[in-house]
Amino acid sequence: MKYLIIILSIAALASVAGGFIFETEYSQKMIGFGVAGLFFLVFPLFSYYRWKDKKFSDYMLTKENLEKMREKGKENKY
Template sequence: MKYLIIILSILTLCSIAGGFIFETEYSQKMIGFGIAGLFFVVFPIFSYYRWKDKNFKDYMLTKENLDKMREKGKEKKF
């Protein structure tokens, strides 16, 4: 999965750069497909890859998590 994300990122960035560098009749489409691929394909795959084994409750602001943050803040003060 990691290598797929890297390859797709490189392809989309090359498409964007190629659209700017090469002045052809479809250079605007190359830029557009590169940006669309980056935001609609690469970013969701990357987000899934990074969050697939995480517990969402750890990142929600619940009463228990707020209390834990307050306790850690008190411990760090000198």
């Protein structure tokens, strides 16, 4: 998965760069496909890859998590 994300990122960025560098009749389409690839393929795959083993409840502001944050704040005071 990691290598797929890297390859797709490089391909999308190369498409955008190629669209700016090469003056062809379809250079704006290259830029558009590169941006769309980043937006619709690379970013969702990256987000899924980074968050797949995380618990959503760890990032919610529940009473238990607020208490943990308050306890850590008291311990870290100078």
